[in-house]
Amino acid sequence: MSSHLLKKGYEPEEVEKHWYAYWEKEGLFSAEDVSDKKPFSIVIPPPNVTGVLHMGHALNNTLQDILCRYRRMQGYNVLWMPGTDHAGIATQNVVERELAKEGKDRHSLGREEFIERIWEWRKEYGGRIIKQLKRLGASCDWDRERFTMDEGLSKAVRTVFVKLHEQGLIYRGDYIINWCPRCHTALSDLEVDHEDHNGHLYYVRYPVEGEEGGVVVATTRPETMLGDTAVAVNPSDDRYLGLEGKMVILPLMNRRIPIILDEYVDARFGTGALKITPAHDPHDFEIGERHNLESVKVIGGDGFMNEQAGRFQGKDRFECREEVLEALREEGLLEKTEPYQHSVGHCYRCRTTVEPYLSKQWFVKAKPLAEKAIAAVEAGDTRIIPDTWTKTYFEWMNNIRDWCISRQIWWGHRIPAWTCKDCDELMVAMDPPSVCSACNGSTLVQETDVLDTWFSSALWPFSTMGWPDGPQTVKTFYPTSVLVTAFDILFFWVARMMMMGLHFMNDVPFRDVYIHALVRDAEGKKMSKSKGNVIDPLYVIDEYGADAFRFTLAALAAQGRDIKLSEDRIEGYRHFINKLWNAARFSLMHISDLEPDGSRKDAQDLSLADRWILSRLNSVVETVTTRLDEYKFNDAANALYQFVWHELCDWYLEIIKPVLYGQSGPGAPDQGASRVQKPARYETTRLVLWSVLNRTLRLLHPFIPFVAEEIWDKLPGTEGSIMRADFPCVAKDRDDREAEEVMRLLMGVVSGIRNIRGEMNVPPSLFVDVIVQCPDKGDRDLLEQRRDMIVNLCRLQSIEVTKPGKRPALSATSVSRNCTIFVSLKGIIDFELEVGRLKKEIGKITKELEGIDKKLSNEDFLQKAPQEVVQKVREKGENLGEKRRKLEDQLSAVSQMSNG
RNA sequence: AGGCACGUAGCUCAGGGGGAGAGCGCUACCCUGACACGGUAGAAGUCGAGAGUUCAAAUCUCUCCGUGCCUACCA
Numbered sequence: 001m002s003s004h005l006l007k008k009g010y011e012p013e014e015v016e017k018h019w020y021a022y023w024e025k026e027g028l029f030s031a032e033d034v035s036d037k038k039p040f041s042i043v044i045p046p047p048n049v050t051g052v053l054h055m056g057h058a059l060n061n062t063l064q065d066i067l068c069r070y071r072r073m074q075g076y077n078v079l080w081m082p083g084t085d086h087a088g089i090a091t092q093n094v095v096e097r098e099l100a101k102e103g104k105d106r107h108s109l110g111r112e113e114f115i116e117r118i119w120e121w122r123k124e125y126g127g128r129i130i131k132q133l134k135r136l137g138a139s140c141d142w143d144r145e146r147f148t149m150d151e152g153l154s155k156a157v158r159t160v161f162v163k164l165h166e167q168g169l170i171y172r173g174d175y176i177i178n179w180c181p182r183c184h185t186a187l188s189d190l191e192v193d194h195e196d197h198n199g200h201l202y203y204v205r206y207p208v209e210g211e212e213g214g215v216v217v218a219t220t221r222p223e224t225m226l227g228d229t230a231v232a233v234n235p236s237d238d239r240y241l242g243l244e245g246k247m248v249i250l251p252l253m254n255r256r257i258p259i260i261l262d263e264y265v266d267a268r269f270g271t272g273a274l275k276i277t278p279a280h281d282p283h284d285f286e287i288g289e290r291h292n293l294e295s296v297k298v299i300g301g302d303g304f305m306n307e308q309a310g311r312f313q314g315k316d317r318f319e320c321r322e323e324v325l326e327a328l329r330e331e332g333l334l335e336k337t338e339p340y341q342h343s344v345g346h347c348y349r350c351r352t353t354v355e356p357y358l359s360k361q362w363f364v365k366a367k368p369l370a371e372k373a374i375a376a377v378e379a380g381d382t383r384i385i386p387d388t389w390t391k392t393y394f395e396w397m398n399n400i401r402d403w404c405i406s407r408q409i410w411w412g413h414r415i416p417a418w419t420c421k422d423c424d425e426l427m428v429a430m431d432p433p434s435v436c437s438a439c440n441g442s443t444l445v446q447e448t449d450v451l452d453t454w455f456s457s458a459l460w461p462f463s464t465m466g467w468p469d470g471p472q473t474v475k476t477f478y479p480t481s482v483l484v485t486a487f488d489i490l491f492f493w494v495a496r497m498m499m500m501g502l503h504f505m506n507d508v509p510f511r512d513v514y515i516h517a518l519v520r521d522a523e524g525k526k527m528s529k530s531k532g533n534v535i536d537p538l539y540v541i542d543e544y545g546a547d548a549f550r551f552t553l554a555a556l557a558a559q560g561r562d563i564k565l566s567e568d569r570i571e572g573y574r575h576f577i578n579k580l581w582n583a584a585r586f587s588l589m590h591i592s593d594l595e596p597d598g599s600r601k602d603a604q605d606l607s608l609a610d611r612w613i614l615s616r617l618n619s620v621v622e623t624v625t626t627r628l629d630e631y632k633f634n635d636a637a638n639a640l641y642q643f644v645w646h647e648l649c650d651w652y653l654e655i656i657k658p659v660l661y662g663q664s665g666p667g668a669p670d671q672g673a674s675r676v677q678k679p680a681r682y683e684t685t686r687l688v689l690w691s692v693l694n695r696t697l698r699l700l701h702p703f704i705p706f707v708a709e710e711i712w713d714k715l716p717g718t719e720g721s722i723m724r725a726d727f728p729c730v731a732k733d734r735d736d737r738e739a740e741e742v743m744r745l746l747m748g749v750v751s752g753i754r755n756i757r758g759e760m761n762v763p764p765s766l767f768v769d770v771i772v773q774c775p776d777k778g779d780r781d782l783l784e785q786r787r788d789m790i791v792n793l794c795r796l797q798s799i800e801v802t803k804p805g806k807r808p809a810l811s812a813t814s815v816s817r818n819c820t821i822f823v824s825l826k827g828i829i830d831f832e833l834e835v836g837r838l839k840k841e842i843g844k845i846t847k848e849l850e851g852i853d854k855k856l857s858n859e860d861f862l863q864k865a866p867q868e869v870v871q872k873v874r875e876k877g878e879n880l881g882e883k884r885r886k887l888e889d890q891l892s893a894v895s896q897m898s899n900g
Numbered sequence: 901a902g903g904c905a906c907g908u909a910g911c912u913c914a915g916g917g918g919g920a921g922a923g924c925g926c927u928a929c930c931c932u933g934a935c936a937c938g939g940u941a942g943a944a945g946u947c948g949a950g951a952g953u954u955c956a957a958a959u960c961u962c963u964c965c966g967u968g969c970c971u972a973c974c975a
Contacts, residue, residue: 009937194972201975218975266975274975281975342974388904395903395971487970518969555923558914562905562968566912572923575937586934634914638922653934661933751941757929758941764930795932848919855918860955869918869956876919 006588006714010581012545016706020134028723029139031079033472040076041477042068043461044140045485045493046148048087049122050094053132055519055565056486058537061138062553063516063633064484068139069702070628071481073727079477080139081464083146084126088412088453089183089349095121095411111410111448118411122147132538137546137705139723146464148456149413156463157413157456158430160504165428169365170405172417172426176285177404179357180347181303181317185408186361188452189401190492192345192354201340202325203271205333206231206248208259215240215248215259216335218270220342221280222328223321226253226309227298230276232287235261237272251333252324253310260291279358295358301408303355317355362406362415362449369499370400376498382508385631386559389487389515396491403496405452412450419445458496461509478505482512490515514631517556517563540570547704548574554703555637576641577707580700583649584693584711590660591690596717605684607659608746608786611739613652613692616643618735621728624699637703644696651747652692658792659685690717695728745779745817746786752814753794756823759837760812760830767797771811773804774819783819809897812837813890815883831898838891845884852877 023029031041042064047057064080072078095118096106106114130145146153164170178187202222207214215231228250233240240259247256264287265274278288278295288295300306305315312320328334345354374397376382377390384390406415417428422441427433435442456463461480465473479501485494494513501509540549552573556563606614620643627636659681694715701708701722712722753770762768770790774780783790783801791799804820811822812834825834855861855873862870 006934008935220975270975276975283973283975340974343972392904392970399972491971552923556913564912566924568924569912571937575923575935578937579935582935582938584934589934638914641922649935650939654939754940755942759928761929764932764940851919855956858955861918862955864955865918873918 006581006585006711008582008585010545010578010707012547012577012706013542015710016135016137016546019706019709020137023139023721023723024142026721028721029080029141030143031141031477032077033476035077035476037075037077039079039476039481040068040071041079041081041480042482042484043081043464043480044083045483045489046083046085046146046457046460047129047133048090049084049126049129049147050087050091051084051129053129053136053537055537055563057129057133058136058540058549059516059519059553059557059563060484060486061133061136062550063514063557065136065138065550065705066554066628066633066702067482067484069705069723070727072139072723073698073701073725075726077476079141079144079473081144081146081477082130082133082138082140082142083148083460083464084129085453085457086147086149086412088407088409088450089185091118091121092409092411093183093349106410114410135538135541135546137550139705144464148453148460152466152469153456153459153463154413155469156459156467157451158416159468160459160500161416161451161455162428162430163504164364169368170362170428171365172360172362172406174358174360175363175404176280176282176356176358177361178345179301179355179359180350180352181301181355182350182352183347183409184301186357186359186404186406187347187354188404188454191348193348194343194345196341197344198339198341199344201270201338203335203337204251204275204328205335206251206275208243209247209249209256211243211246215243215273216271217273217275219275220340221321222324223305223312223317224277224280224298225250225275225324226305226312227277227279227296228255228257228275229278229288229293229296230257230260230291232260232262232265232274232276233272234263234265234267237265237267239267239272251331252327260287260293262287262290281356285358297358299355299357301357301359303352361404362451364403364405364455366400366403366499369503370397370495372502373397373495373498376502376508382498382510382513384513384515386515389490389513392487393490393495397495403452405455406449407452408449410450412453413456415447415449415451417447419447421445454492454496457493458500459504461497461501462505467505474505478509479507480510482514483510484514484516486518487515488518512631517558519563519565540567544570544574545577545706547707548577550705551576551637551641551703554633555641557633559632576645577704579649580644580704581707581711583644583653584697584714586653587689587693588711588714591686591693592714592716594686594690594716596687596690605681606688607681607685608739608742609652609655609789610684610688611734611736612743613648614688614731614734615736615740616647617692617695618730618732621695621699622730625727625730628702640696640700640703644700648692648696651743654793655789656685656689658788660689690715694718697722698725698728701725742782745782745819746789748816749783749819749821750790750793752816752821753790753796753823756812756814756821756837757794760823760825760828760833762823762825762828764795766828767795769797769824770794770799771808771822771824772799772801772819773822774801774817775804776818779817779819807890807893813887815886817879818882820886831894834894835891835898838887838894842884842887842891845880845887849877849880849884852880 044064045060068078068080099105109117133140161170178189178192180187199220201218201220203216203218204222204225205214205216217231219225231248233243243259244261246259248259250257264283265272276284276287276293278285278293279297280299296308298305298309299317303317305312305317305320307313309320312323315323325334346352347354374394377384377393384393416430417426418433419426420436420439420441421443423436423439425436425438427437432446433444436444462474462478465478467474483494497509501507537549548570552570555573556569620639623639624636627639697708697712697715709722712718749772772783780801787799787801790796808822808824810826810829811824812829814821852873856877
């Protein structure tokens with residue numbers, strides 16, 4: 001029989017596997033480069049090849065998938081561009097660790113072999129995260145998958161580099177940069193995480209030539225004093241008047257260095273005298289530039305003291321600190337030591353303490369690029385959603401500093417620059433030059449540095465579309481419709497895409513930037529690949545199914561707040577999936593043989609419940625559509641949840657059961673549904689049920705694609721994938737306020753009766769008699785017409801609708817609107833219980849009435865509040881007053897009976 | 901140091917000037933032919949504290965307390 005169409009419980013695993021393969025095989029994710037349809041495009045934030053799907057990815061890609069599936073159903077030509085990032089330092093670290101296990105390192109392999117090794121690694125593991133995205137249901141156009149180290153993307157990188165260099169926006173020079181001695185490379189400012197550190201402030205006396213006592217400087221990093229080339233004081237600092245130009249003898253090194261004046265020095269800090277180490281501090285470097293000081297590097301790239309450090313050569317930098325202090329103590333030059341908290345930079349990849357380090361690096365001149373990126377957001381060419389991030393964006397853009405793009409690692413885009421061995425000429429070009437442009441020499445050496453990973457990511461929106469070649473994809477899909485990302489890469493990535501997109505494409509890379517929450521770990525800490533505190537979403541998918549997981553993420557994706565995900569929550573939404581499944585299972589039992597022809601010849605036949613559910617469905621369609629357009633995923637998901645569970649299942653399906661089963665109620669003899677004559681409304685009801693389920697599935701598909709497709713497949717009258725179906729539109733003619741109003745009355749009566757049953761402990765097996773008294777003829781007719789519905793939903797023996805009259809004895813009362821409901825409790829009434837119940841109810845109403853009376857007796861409220869508000873409050877007060885009167889009558893009647 | 905959030909039911913969180921909401925948990929009664937991953941009913945919050953604006957504040961403004969994050973700097 002048809003009831004076997006669906007299994008009793010939803011089992012996601014098989015269903016998910018089956019449908020994903022089907023979608024891919026049918027090419028349902030494919031975008032068309034040329035199409036009459038309106039374009040909609042998203043580029044995926046490329047996960048690192050080393051990545052394993054974490055909660056952040058799961059949320060990020062679920063939201064993108066919802067948007068893509070939604071737009072596809074709306075008839076857009078959707079391109080969701082997938083790919084992965086080569087993640088320079090991260091990937092190199094992973095493979096280096098692998099090598100270490102074999103007792104090798106990259107230097108023993110050599111550059112070429114090492115890179116080969118990384119490609120091998122990528123071949124084996126690089127597809128892992130893609131597979132995981134597929135399990136989530138991501139509907140990317142996989143045929144277009146890109147990798148930031150692809151030939152095409154590499155060409156884009158070289159093109160951009162050469163152009164920027166020609167335009168003077170890329171330069172090379174000796175500057176202080178952040179150096180990771182472990183990764184052995186420069187880092188951009190963004191790649192350094194600052195953490196507070198409990199250190200010390202050391203006061204060191206530097207003897208001054210020809211002066212008594214000398215000058216005392218304060219420092220947190222005494223080991224750098226070995227590279228000092230001056231001592232600076234503020235020109236207006238009276239304490240050091242007359243010292244300018246004098247020389248001090250640098251302790252331990254016995255070098256003569258000058259005392260200089262510089263405004264930068266804060267007279268209030270420490271002793272007001274600042275030791276200057278241009279090679280190991282960014283500010284000192286600037287001061288050094290201003291005063292033409294020599295830079296003496298004493299720490300090497302490996303974090304050990306070099307030959308300039310004299311007798312400390314070869315020591316680790318921290319070890320050296322202790323030894324320098326010891327030496328100073330011995331010479332009596334360490335004046336005092338104070339505890340001092342300051343922040344220390346760490347490498348975002350390996351947590352090693354970063355060293356400010358003077359070296360030759362490549363930089364992008366950021367200001368000119370940033371100006372355009374600021375203007376574009378100011379002009380509204382790109383919207384940032386939620387808007388609160390706009391300020392942060394401007395803040396950063398306005399204070400942008402040049403971007404250090406060179407990295408001293410091997411895995412990445414090698415900088416396309418060559419130096420002539422003969423004349424030192426530097427050449428930047430797309431392809432290796434054969435001879436020196438200056439001296440015709442032929443010994444050219446390529447720059448060994450590679451580019452910051454984010455340099456290639458910055459080009460992602462157009463490099464993935466084939467730029468600088470193959471213009472068609474770009475023409476159709478650039479600018480992209482929206483970028484979906486978390487705020488933690490707003491600067492790393494979004495800002496830089498804006499700069500590069502505007503500079504090279506003359507248009508913004510995306511119309512909208514939707515910034516979603518960050519999924520944090522149990523302690524509220526950011527989950528990140530390098531911290532290793534990630535939770536595996538694959539477990540969640542295995543355990544609860546991808547749909548339940550996706551729906552949870554969507555329901556929690558409120559704008560502007562972080563998500564601390566709990567498993568209970570996911571379980572709750574799994575129940576929702578199961579509920580939907582069973583609602584479909586129930587429906588299919590009754591409509592699997594239906595042959596809907598799509599006409600609406602039944603329109604006149606609609607029952608109240610039909611009209612009501614269709615009207616409610618309309619309202620959900622509208623909510624889901626508007627909310628998705630606003631990126632309010634949680635609102636859309638919650639509206640669906642509410643509708644499916646608490647309107648469709650709780651009310652509509654329950655109401656139509658007697659129609660479908662061909663019974664008039666539980667009182668009717670059970671002859672087996674099939675042999676009972678179907679009521680006249682049977683066909684109409686089936687059509688409405690079919691139609692509601694059909695549209696509900698289409699609404700749900702973007703959120704829970706697998707289960708929606710599975711049910712869709714079983715639903716009669718549907719052809720092909722639900723992905724090809726239209727997203728539902730509001731059908732204005734189905735809006736039915738009257739039906740909703742009448743249903744409110746009926747639902748009120750039903751709830752009233754159920755409340756009595758529940759509170760009075762009437763066993764569900766007992767069918768009771770009910771009398772409803774209402775003064776209004778219209779209401780009486782309505783109730784009379786739907787008496788079957790009330791009888792069924794409340795498990796009644798009988799129901800009688802009358803004018804207000806004599807109070808039936810031995811009954812409990814509830815009031816809904818102006819109808820008084822009497823539930824007969826002959827033989828089971830417990831007067832004390834009923835007295836308690838009534839008192840509680842009256843108490844609630846009284847409390848509410850107090851508030852209303854207070855308002856209504858306030859002259860200002862009556863005068864100043866909008867009339868409709870006043871009117872509403874009045875009506876409510878009247879209704880509640882009436883209700884309380886009726887309940888009080890009942891209370892005194894019951895009290896008498898219990899006493900007598 | 902600046903900036904941005906956030907403190908709402910036991911827990912996790914929505915909402916956002918005129919009726920305090922959800923999920924999980926809890927209590928009572930029910931395995932009634934879709935679903936016990938279920939049904940019906942119920943208990944539970946002076947919406948962080950204080951002040952202000954308003955006829956009306958959980959909601960807007962300010963101050964404070966608490967929490968988290970971001971950016972910058974610190975000799």
